[in-house]
Amino acid sequence: MIRKPVPVPLREGGEVEIDVRDVTIAFERDGGELVPAVDRVSFQVRRGEFICLLGPSGCGKSTLLNAVAGFETPYEGEVVVGTKVVTGPGPDRGVVFQQPRLFPWKSVRANVAHGPRMAGKSRADAGAIADELIEMVGLSRSAKALPHTLSGGMQQRVAIARALANRPNILLMDEPFGALDAQTRTVMQEGLLRLWAQLDTTILFVTHDIDEAVLLADRVLVMSAGPGRIVRDLAVDLPRPRTIETTLGARFQALRRECLDLIRQQSQKAFEGTHDA
Amino acid sequence: MADISTPAALSPRGAGALPAVGAKRRRSARLSQRINMAVGLVSIPLFLMVWQLIAQARIVNPILFPAPTEVARAAMEWVTSGLFVEDAVASLKRVATGYFVGSVVGVGCGLLTGRSAFFSGLLGPLFQVLRPIPPIAFVSIVILWFGLSEGGKVFLIVWGVFFTVWLSTHLGVQKVDQGLVRAAQMLGTPRRRLVGEVVLLSALPFIVVGLRTAVGISFYTLVAAELAGAFAGIFYRIQLAQQNMQTGLVFAGLAALGLISFIADRCFAMMAQRLVWWR
Ligand SMILES: Nc1ncnc2c1ncn2[C@@H]1O[C@H](COP(=O)(O)OP(=O)(O)OP(=O)(O)O)[C@@H](O)[C@H]1O
């Protein structure tokens, strides 16, 4: 396979928004021995970019995302967001988890309004922000409902609206559509792309689904099997706006193929690795 | 397999008759449900009738086992004399005060030990050692500490209520969904507001179970409290009646105690549903 180096299309602004510098994150095994889950990873995300972290299960994607979110502290290296080193979670980085994790005791509207309320906005202002976002994700009719009365897809849309309510510069998404059925997932992917085009948010999106990564991203960062490393920074030069039709094109298939080969190599290595050990 | 094939085999028209068999089965299920309900309604009257018959037949000593009619007469007398209200108010005041203080302190300590490993280490073992001691065992020392004052009685009820509420709050707080905590954090919830916004509500289903158990416990402990010397109260009345061999009044007192704690539990159950509104 011939790989043409594709220049990364710089979006307006183009400043570095997320700077991951030589980050190693290790967890303690039962014996007390430190085992790295993410091994000396570096990458940069520019303002407004949509980046997908792609890799096999257990390779450390969530761990890396959690380091950017501030839930995980690097053992070595640092994550810089804007101009500040990340020391903890904050409202400048909205997070959408694999599970919706909505507050079960709050209505959809109150869930979305929570962030602005914590930022000191009045009840009315926070409510107005919530209503606007709920409208954007198409759930106006369920604004008063409690989360458990909604379907999984609807709950995840609420979670996205909630993560956007503080108008964060960065949206971090950890396999947000992983638990949804194929049809719903497609609808959500197209919806997310529209939302992103409207909002000018930087998105770091974790997935193990190759098609999803290629469809959504400006760049796909392909990770190796654990301990996670970035083995390829692949620019996706597909024109936008993209829809599910995009996946039928020859260029999409070529990029998909490239990712597939990389992932297959990684899985192979991981498999042989377990045999050697 | 056997019970699936049986109806078809028994019915003359084979598989085509299955819906009819289903309807019949449903009807008989409904019938037996009604019978069970009717049985439930007559349970207490039937028990009282048998008791009345046994007492009238003089199979047992009527002074030790007074007939329901005699118990009712004693109860009426207790109510009309105005003493019942006095006793009930005295007892309920103790229960309410002790329950309130015990619950508030219990929830507070539970939040503290559930959230902080330091306080869990400091207080957990102590509470676990004190918890199994029945409150009634403290009656003698409480008399020495508090004399016959109300403080001692309330103390016993607080003691009884506290540990249950503490333990359920502690466990509830420890089981708080860390995912929800992270969600709250990324939305900018300050540390000091996490307890009010997430932890307390997350733990509420556990806390409510503890609070409900504590309602029953506060009435058990009331008996111990009034054993420690009182001048009014339902169990105080029962003791007094026992000394005067007014067995009718003893039974009336027992019935009142059962009824009041039953009503309290029911009220709490109804309130609990509102308290955990999202379930
Ligand atoms: N809290 C933790 N304690 C110990 N080990 C952990 C912890 N979190 C993650 N790990 C380990 O780190 C490695 C990477 O985990 P991570 O959850 O980041 O993988 P992932 O790429 O997100 O996988 P998946 O696609 O299955 O979600 C795994 O081997 C996992 O066992």
Ligand SMILES: [Mg+2]
């Ligand atoms: Mg993961």
